Amino acid sequence: METESASVASDADLALLLASGDSAAEPELYRRLAPRVRLYGLRHLRDAAAADDLVQDALLMAFEMLRTGRVREPEHFVSFVLGCCRRIVAGLHRGAERRRGLLERFGAGLAPAGNPESPAMDLERLVGCLGRLAERERSVVMMSFYAETPSEQIATELGLSAGNVRVVRHRAIARLRICMESQ
Numbered sequence: 001m002e003t004e005s006a007s008v009a010s011d012a013d014l015a016l017l018l019a020s021g022d023s024a025a026e027p028e029l030y031r032r033l034a035p036r037v038r039l040y041g042l043r044h045l046r047d048a049a050a051a052d053d054l055v056q057d058a059l060l061m062a063f064e065m066l067r068t069g070r071v072r073e074p075e076h077f078v079s080f081v082l083g084c085c086r087r088i089v090a091g092l093h094r095g096a097e098r099r100r101g102l103l104e105r106f107g108a109g110l111a112p113a114g115n116p117e118s119p120a121m122d123l124e125r126l127v128g129c130l131g132r133l134a135e136r137e138r139s140v141v142m143m144s145f146y147a148e149t150p151s152e153q154i155a156t157e158l159g160l161s162a163g164n165v166r167v168v169r170h171r172a173i174a175r176l177r178i179c180m181e182s183q
Contacts, residue, residue, distance in 0.1 A: 015077030
């Protein structure tokens with residue numbers, strides 16, 4: 001597809017071209033949709049960095065689904081992208097609400113009484129302890145707690161069983177606890 005014809009094609013036409021395998025339509029479709037998705041993210045997430053992440057996540061997922069034929073009505077692709085945004089933002093809000101609830105419930109017990117150390121020192125210590133873990137253990141811990149990836153997905157990505165992921169995570173946490181308490 002030529003650049004001039006891409007700029008006059010409608011969003012639906014570009015989506016149909018991309019769905020039919022014409023990858024030249026993707027940059028123009030991205031150029032058109034990215035500002036809309038970012039605006040949606042700014043409105044609902046109230047954070048520029050989170051809105052930028054939403055643009056990448058939503059468009060990557062939507063384009064992949066369009067390319068693989070999992071979008072039922074490619075002519076309504078813009079609505080599909082905004083639906084993806086809604087689902088991603090709802091998931092982010094659920095995660096934040098879950099963390100807030102856990103912090104309210106267990107937050108008082110997290111900080112030891114009379115500990116003059118700053119959180120920055122604990123973070124430095126944690127980074128050092130994470131660095132001492134084996135690569136597989138560190139990957140499982142980071143994917144579990146930082147990326148909030150389910151055990152089954154971690155198992156698939158690392159070539160392990162879900163049960164093995166849970167065992168590796170359990171042992172890694174025990175090593176982290178010993179390391180954090182010994183310093």
